[in-house]
Amino acid sequence: MKDLIRTLTVPSGPSGDEFAIKESILRIVEPHVDEWYEDVLGNLYVIKKARSEISEKTVMIVAHMDEPALSVIDIDEDGFLRIAPLGPLHAASLVGARVVFARTGRRGVVGAEHNVALKDLEFSHLFIDIGAQTQSDAMRDVQIGDAATFAYGFEEVGNQLIVGHALDNRVGCALLIDALQHAQSDYTIVGVFSAQKExxxxxxxxxxxxxxxxxALVLDISPSGDTPKAERSSLTLGAGVAVKVLDATMVVSKKWSNHLIEAAKNVSASYQIEVAPRTTSDAGAIFLAQSGIPTCGLAIPARYVGTPSQMVSLADVTSAQQVLHNFLSLLS
Incomplete structure (x- = not known):
């Protein structure tokens, strides 16, 4: 699983331009599914038929493939690029961050106006420096509307912890790919690698x-509360996968959260309970679709969400993998 996550963090995937990561996912998963298709918004749907040919039930598993990014909104006369966030990023955490433009591969670094204190930084104070001398020089490689993602690699930092710029949510994508490759169910599995979550x-x-x-089951990450003076949260890295009970967009039916807890107990997997009243996920959007869709979720606790480097525990990923496989096998 570690190598799969590493592979998935390489392609870029800013919201609205997920082509590169979608192509990589499809190349890996296509041999293991019965059919696939895309929609006009950029979602990738992959279908693995149920073990029983007479089954008409379907489980939809969703993992978003886009990552937070920076969009160019202006280029000044000195070639500096003014930016706006594509996703929930924190301005103060971006100063000095290295970025790469998905369209051209041009690299740069995020800078900030010198007369603003770090605690007061807003995106209006930030810019990307690509080493250009003039506006026309910058516009040879970058246009207004181009998106830049963060140019950081995948690192192991000890105690089964990994760090990467796109673990939100390439970890969820890896779990979905693994389920499509190996899990069996009496339900038809529709995997959705969703676009524009951020x-x-x-x-x-x-x-x-x-x-x-x-x-429907949503796979994502969720902020942990185990760093100094962190926002209050019960989630801790290394303590197991998080079973969603509620977030800012939905409250999960006890029936389905209990199914996930039962699956965890069946395989003796460590688990935690996710109560995240300020966190959003794709679950809320699915939950309210049509006349309402029963929806639940599994999350991987993560540190430093909303920054260029998120940290997760491979032990939690393994727990999620075990719970997901057992959950799918129990559906009947």
Whole structure:
């Protein structure tokens, strides 16, 4: 699983331009599914038929493939690029961050106006420096509207912890790929690698109306609360996968959260309970689609969400893998 996550963090995937990561996912998963297709918003749907040919029930598993990015909104006369966030990023955490433009591969670094204190930084104070001398020089490689993602690699930092710029949510994508490769179920599995989650779960909204599943399951990360003076949260790295109970967009039915807890107990997997009233996911958009879709979720606790480097525990990923496989096998 570690190598798969590493592979998935290489392609870029800013919201609205997920082509590179989608192509990589499809290349890996296509031999293991019965069919696949895309929609106009950029979602990738992959279908693995149920073990029983007479089954008409469907489980939709969703993992968003886009990552937070920076969009160019202006280029000044000295060649500096003014930016706006594509996704929930924190301005103060970006100063000095290295970025790469998905369209051209041009690299740069995020700078800030010198007369603003770090604690007061807003995106209006930030810019990207690509080493250009003039506006025309910059515009040879970058245009207004281009998106830059963070140019950091995948690192292991000890105690089964990994760090990467796109672990949100390439970890969820890896779990979905693994399930499509290895899990068995009496339900047809519709895997949805969703687009544009970071800008409002737009892909998930479309998928929720397009597919008519019996149950939907969302795979994502969720901020942990185990660093000094962190925002209060019960989630801790290394303590197991998080079973969603509620977030800012939905409250999970006890029936389905209990199914996930039962699956964890069946395989003796460590698990935690996710109560995240300020966190959003694709679950809420799917939950409210059509006349309502039963929806539940598994999350990987993560440190430093909203920054260029997120940290997760491979032990939690393994727990999620075990729970997901058992959950799918129990559906009947």
């Amino acid at each position: 800008v409002g779960s737009r892909g998930a909204k479309v998928a929720g109306h397009r597919i008519h599943p019996t149950i």
